[in-house]
Amino acid sequence: MMRPTPHLTTLFVLALTGLSTCWAAAQSQPGSAPSPFQTQGDRHMGDYEGIWTLGPDSGQPLCAHVVSVEPGKYELVLRPSFTDPPPVDARLEGHPEGPSRVVFAGIDPLDPALRISAVLQDGIIEATVSPDYGGFRLERARRVSPTMGAKPPEGALVLFDGTNLDAWEHVPGAGAARPCRWLMLEGGVMEVRDGGIITRKHFTDCKAHVEFRLPFMPGRREQQRANSGVYLQGRYEVQILDTFGMPALVNGCGSIYNVAPPRVNMCLAPLEWQTYDIIFRAPRFDPDGKMIVAPRLTVVHNGVTINENQPVPGPTRASLDANVTLPGGLHLQDHGNPVQFRNIWLVESAD
Template identity: 45%
Template sequence: MTAASAGTHNLGLRYSNGPNPFAGTKTVSLYVNGTKVKQVSLASTGNWDTWATHTEAVPLNAGNNTVVYKYDSGDSGNVNLDKLTVTSGSRVVLFDGTNLNAWEARSGGAATWPVSGGSMESLGGDIRTRQKFGDFRLHVEWYEPVYPPEVTGQARGNSGVFLQERYEVQVLESFGKPAAINEAGSVYNKRAPSTNAATASGTWQTYDITFRAARFDSAGNKTANARVTVVWNGVTVHNDVEIDGGTGDNLPEDASPQSIRLQDHGDAGANPRFRNIWIEPLA
């Protein structure tokens, strides 16, 4: 089986399970890339001419994978297997705290942000996902270190989450400040958050972002602006708002799916960190 990206995928097995040598649920074992994943239970299809599809969520590597259903000790067997299909799982893990396999440098080549303690540090230039996305739900957790008072304004842990490399949701140490178009939670220089939901430095924060890409007609004319909902630390700070164009340092708007980009602002001193990043593509 070939998977476009690493992560959980839906594996569909078309099978029939008739009444011989007994009627009822039967079992086989599922192996992925040489490792037994589980014993799979296949419900009766009533007769041998009726087919059903059993779907299992399994981890696959990007590229080629070996998937085997076989009769193991403890399995009942006695089913007919027809074909396998694979589709992307509802959730794609972009960063699980261990490696940057899903990312690349914005300038090309491997992403080099330091990874330690289950998180990555914003250091070494912007990085972006290798996979590209249209509409999606995105979960990002981010952390601001404690800065001395002489570090002020946009130098206090500046980073950003770029949706399709076009629209930035600002990351910044903004605890206790008025909501603004260049503070944390903003659609940068476009829309201030409805409230400042920041927690204090030294704590982990979350963005849960639902994004609908801009729409274009067959001639390439934009027919609808991008829209976004941002839930920041459990508080909805943008509710299905329009974004009327790129927010700066962005790819041009068009109909193409594009990457998620994380910004390294390049400021001196301690840097923001990110962990537990996943995305759910939307149809």
């Protein structure tokens, strides 16, 4: 991407060696077949990894996202690692040439004199960087969260295991709460519909495990692209959104909404199952009811800690209430998009 200068090392050379460092927190399966869910989406969309094959960086690892922005438009996002925040993303625009080929082109963001040309065909990306810099080759790879399918520990409260919706009810809104009417699907899955839901039981300090899957919505932008959220106590939101391949945003996937962006964007492509493991510490109050310690959230997204012990100044704007002195339920938001959930459990903390 750039000539061998210090910023080349910053952007594309990992401190650790070996291709596996592209995602140390997830299992990498280069060249593996797409999951059954990917076949419903765009054939080119997803993650890729490989190495520099030419030039001064030959042999160094490189990772990429191919994002289906809208029909007929793609982005290729190049990064040194999937699990470490890059100082800057190299983003190339692409367009299809027939059903099996996408052509990308763009400039190096840190050295505009260098131009990148890449071709994606049959799950392989081959690229050159000119003038006379080098090239790279990437193959499709699938990331799997190390906590995918995690079993609830002894003493955990199972909130959804695919057998029933008994632990949930629709948020009351203007009237009384209603039994949960989300769609029950094969494979122990429920899908958003007919309003948000909240657990019947309320909590203070807890650890929650949630698995979710984003619908593929090409052409939608920003907050209209596979939006939902996990609200601790019905008040403090960890955002769910299709921000695959985007920078880490304060309102993007994994953010504590409008409070803290994720340290690194760990969002997978639409139609891939993802995990949140969230530790919540409720606010503390003095005898007069004055808050003396703000609530705190730790968010682990697909096995990578993206926010740690982050103070939250107050309820999210779309919270169910502002009664911060009271326990609250785990709320899953309906933002109008058919996000899916499975394997949800929670462990209450003793303090």
